[in-house]
Amino acid sequence: MFSPVESRRLYRQVADQIRSMIASGELAVGQRLPAERELAEQLSVSRPTVREALIVLEVEGLVNIRMGSGIYVVRRHAASVAASEGEPVEGPFELLQARAVIECAIAEEAATRARPEDIVLLDEALVRMSGGVNDAGAVIAADRAFHTGIAAIVGNATLIRVTGEMFDMRMSPYFEKLASHFEGPTTWRSALEEHRAIRDAIAAGDAIGAKAAMRAHLTMSQKRFSESFGEEFSGEEERGRDKGPAKATDKT
Amino acid sequence: MFSPVESRRLYRQVADQIRSMIASGELAVGQRLPAERELAEQLSVSRPTVREALIVLEVEGLVNIRMGSGIYVVRRHAASVAASEGEPVEGPFELLQARAVIECAIAEEAATRARPEDIVLLDEALVRMSGGVNDAGAVIAADRAFHTGIAAIVGNATLIRVTGEMFDMRMSPYFEKLASHFEGPTTWRSALEEHRAIRDAIAAGDAIGAKAAMRAHLTMSQKRFSESFGEEFSGEEERGRDKGPAKATDKT
DNA sequence: CTGGTCAAATGGCCTGACCAATTTGTATAG
DNA sequence: CTATACAAATTGGTCAGGCCATTTGACCAG
Numbered sequence: 131m132f133s134p135v136e137s138r139r140l141y142r143q144v145a146d147q148i149r150s151m152i153a154s155g156e157l158a159v160g161q162r163l164p165a166e167r168e169l170a171e172q173l174s175v176s177r178p179t180v181r182e183a184l185i186v187l188e189v190e191g192l193v194n195i196r197m198g199s200g201i202y203v204v205r206r207h208a209a210s211v212a213a214s215e216g217e218p219v220e221g222p223f224e225l226l227q228a229r230a231v232i233e234c235a236i237a238e239e240a241a242t243r244a245r246p247e248d249i250v251l252l253d254e255a256l257v258r259m260s261g262g263v264n265d266a267g268a269v270i271a272a273d274r275a276f277h278t279g280i281a282a283i284v285g286n287a288t289l290i291r292v293t294g295e296m297f298d299m300r301m302s303p304y305f306e307k308l309a310s311h312f313e314g315p316t317t318w319r320s321a322l323e324e325h326r327a328i329r330d331a332i333a334a335g336d337a338i339g340a341k342a343a344m345r346a347h348l349t350m351s352q353k354r355f356s357e358s359f360g361e362e363f364s365g366e367e368e369r370g371r372d373k374g375p376a377k378a379t380d381k382t
Numbered sequence: 383m384f385s386p387v388e389s390r391r392l393y394r395q396v397a398d399q400i401r402s403m404i405a406s407g408e409l410a411v412g413q414r415l416p417a418e419r420e421l422a423e424q425l426s427v428s429r430p431t432v433r434e435a436l437i438v439l440e441v442e443g444l445v446n447i448r449m450g451s452g453i454y455v456v457r458r459h460a461a462s463v464a465a466s467e468g469e470p471v472e473g474p475f476e477l478l479q480a481r482a483v484i485e486c487a488i489a490e491e492a493a494t495r496a497r498p499e500d501i502v503l504l505d506e507a508l509v510r511m512s513g514g515v516n517d518a519g520a521v522i523a524a525d526r527a528f529h530t531g532i533a534a535i536v537g538n539a540t541l542i543r544v545t546g547e548m549f550d551m552r553m554s555p556y557f558e559k560l561a562s563h564f565e566g567p568t569t570w571r572s573a574l575e576e577h578r579a580i581r582d583a584i585a586a587g588d589a590i591g592a593k594a595a596m597r598a599h600l601t602m603s604q605k606r607f608s609e610s611f612g613e614e615f616s617g618e619e620e621r622g623r624d625k626g627p628a629k630a631t632d633k634t
Numbered sequence: 635c636t637g638g639t640c641a642a643a644t645g646g647c648c649t650g651a652c653c654a655a656t657t658t659g660t661a662t663a664g
Numbered sequence: 665c666t667a668t669a670c671a672a673a674t675t676g677g678t679c680a681g682g683c684c685a686t687t688t689g690a691c692c693a694g
Contacts, residue, residue, distance in 0.1 A: 139449075139677065141437070165644060176679045178430055181645085185393070185434050189441040197391075197645050198687030228540035235487035288480035292544060298411065298457040299540075391646065417675055428648045433676085449676050450656030 144173060144183035152192055152203055163193070163201040223352060229296050230348040233277065234341045236293065240283035241332045241340035248283045249333045255279055256329060259322055269318050274298075276325055280332065280344075317354050324350060396425055396435035404444055404455055415445070415453040474607055481548050482600040485529065486593045488545065492535040493584045493592035500535045501585045507531055508581060511574055521570050526550075528577055532584065532596075569606050576602060 151157045163169065166184070170177040184201060187193045194204045240248075259272035274297050281289040324347035331339035403409045415421065418436070422429040436453060439445045446454045492500075511524035526549050533541040576599035583591035 141677085167644085178433075178680095179678065181430075182434060182437050182677095185437055186441050189438050195645070196687080198643075198685075200644065200687095224538055225540050228538050228544065231487050231491055231536070231538075231541060232484050232544070235483050239483055284483070286476055286480050286483075288477050288548070289483060292480065292484070292548070295457070296540070296544070393646085419675080430649095431647065434646095436676095447676070448656080450654075450674075452656095452675065 140175060141179045141182035141186065144175060144179060145186040147173075148183065148187060149190075149192060152187075152206060155206070157203050159203050159206055161203050163203070165200065225296065225299055226348055226352045230345055232296070233280070233293065233348065234344045236281050236284060236289055237328060237332065237344040238337045238341040240280050241335055241337040243285075244283050244332050244335065248279075249329070251279050251282070252276060252329045252332070256322065256325055259318070259325065273321070273325075280328070283332070320350065320354065321347070392427060393431045393434035393438070396427060396431060397438040399425070400435060400439060401442075401444060404439075404458060407458070409455050411455050411458055413455050415455070417452065475604060477548065477551055478600055478604045478607070482597055484548070485532070485545065485600065486596045488533050488536060488541055489580060489584065489596040490589045490593040492532050493587055493589040495537075496535050496584050496587065500531075501581070503531050503534070504528060504581050504584070508574065508577055511570070511577065525573065525577075528581075532580070535584070572602065572606070573599070 148157070148163075157163065164172065166177055166180050170180045173180065184193065184195060188195050192204060192206075194202045196202065255272050255276040259269055259276065261268075274294065277297055278290050278294050281293040324343065328340060328343040328347060331343045400409070400415075404411075409415065416424065418429055418432050422432045425432065436445065436447060440447050444456060446456045448454070507524050507528040511521055511528065513520075526546065529549055530542050530546050533545040576595065580592060580595040580599060583595045
């Protein structure tokens with residue numbers, strides 16, 4: 131909020147500058163950019179830095195780099211990369227709150243259209259989860275499969291993707307360090323019970339019940355999280371640059 | 383296709399190798415990768431090459447590079463990198479359906495906690511939207527501000543981010559092309575009316591009404607979309623194939 | 635005109651070095 | 665013993681200069 135301080139990596143600043151020149155039309159589509167050596171000189175940076183910036187733009191699909199020929203503008207706007215651009219790692223509580231809002235709605239919707247074969251898939255995930263309470267990796271994978279499986283019932287790829295992405299965020303290096311302190315057979319068993327409640331509600335076509343069960347599950351996750359290490363981390367929350375304090379206390 | 387040679391650039395080969403190690407789980411999520419210098423030695427390439435490969439993965443959102451600390455695996459599979467290849471981009475209808483599910487829930491939640499100053503922000507977005515019906519860019523920006531503004535009322539950065547990312551998918555080159563066929567002052571005015579209904583419901587603290595208004599808005603968007611060009615887009619689409627050199631170099 | 639060769643331009647990659655941010659260990663003060 | 669402060673080690677960020685491979689176009693021989 132104060133001053134970005136421009137501590138951003140140099141190659142990113144260069145990439146941003148070129149990107150904006152493309153967006154503004156100053157560099158037209160199809161046009162060839164100056165050679166790497168020229169760009170380095172004009173921008174007063176080294177050639178490796180220019181190269182790194184150009185690779186960013188190439189991955190984003192904005193330019194096309196051709197050996198021995200040059201660098202050409204392909205299109206004017208990047209296609210929603212965003213995934214990594216900022217420092218978007220929100221706090222664990224904030225994440226769980228967001229999941230509560232979104233996944234409750236998905237569970238509600240799923241309950242109204244679940245078919246028997248969908249329930250079978252959820253059951254498979256539950257079996258895998260209960261069968262590997264001592265293998266953290268297997269349990270997490272099954273947990274993920276359960277949540278994305280619910281989204282799959284709705285039959286919408288975007289919902290599946292969003293659900294998966296939010297789940298995968300449980301491990302920024304920082305998040306994972308905290309999780310290792312409280313994840314264990316006991317907590318997994320609790321989560322498993324809550325999963326079963328969600329599954330049953332969806333199988334019964336009980337939309338309101340599914341929504342409530344999902345909310346209970348994610349609320350309990352939050353509670354397990356906080357009880358295990360209390361405020362241990364509440365002080366060092368500046369870690370992920372959370373803008374607003376995660377007022378995670380939701381009321382349901 | 384005649385030239386399979388391609389002789390891929392080295393840094394891409396390195397990026398592919400590391401990416402597949404992440405996908406296979408050989409490099410677990412949250413884990414720290416070896417230092418750049420070690421990677422360079424183990425892979426028998428130079429450090430700049432390793433750096434370029436890592437920048438690719440960072441732009442793709444797979445790893446998180448932290449100065450002085452190390453490189454960490456963030457997620458297992460690339461998220462929505464339309465630039466790389468494939469058709470991970472879901473269709474417009476699928477996207478609008480997903481937004482209906484998610485944003486309805488957000489609007490419902492927002493209605494229960496909206497404060498006067500939050501409504502002011504929404505109103506500002508509405509004014510900007512109504513004031514620029516002839517400037518597509520301005521209207522889209524205001525439209526985006528309205529939707530993310532609702533998420534902001536909930537006070538959760540993750541919700542804001544997800545809402546923004548879903549909105550930004552309309553910027554995919556393919557989606558954009560279609561939108562240009564039907565977006566116009568008329569459709570924008572309709573959308574504006576629907577926005578006002580949402581705003582009013584939230585301002586009144588009417589959760590159910592806000593949810594319904596949001597659903598109506600996104601349903602209508604879907605309808606406007608389909609009426610303007612029907613199934614015209616269901617067949618043709620090789621837009622994503624611009625891996626080949628852009629033939630734009632001939633004149634311009 | 636056709637075909638080939640050659641050289642300039644340009645991107646791809648390397649070596650080696652130094653700087654800046656972060657982490658970690660250690661010593662000192664309380 | 666705890667906790668703070670400081671210093672060293674680790675690691676990413678940047679720079680400099682160089683050589684090689686590919687592309688491109690001009691030039692020349694046929």
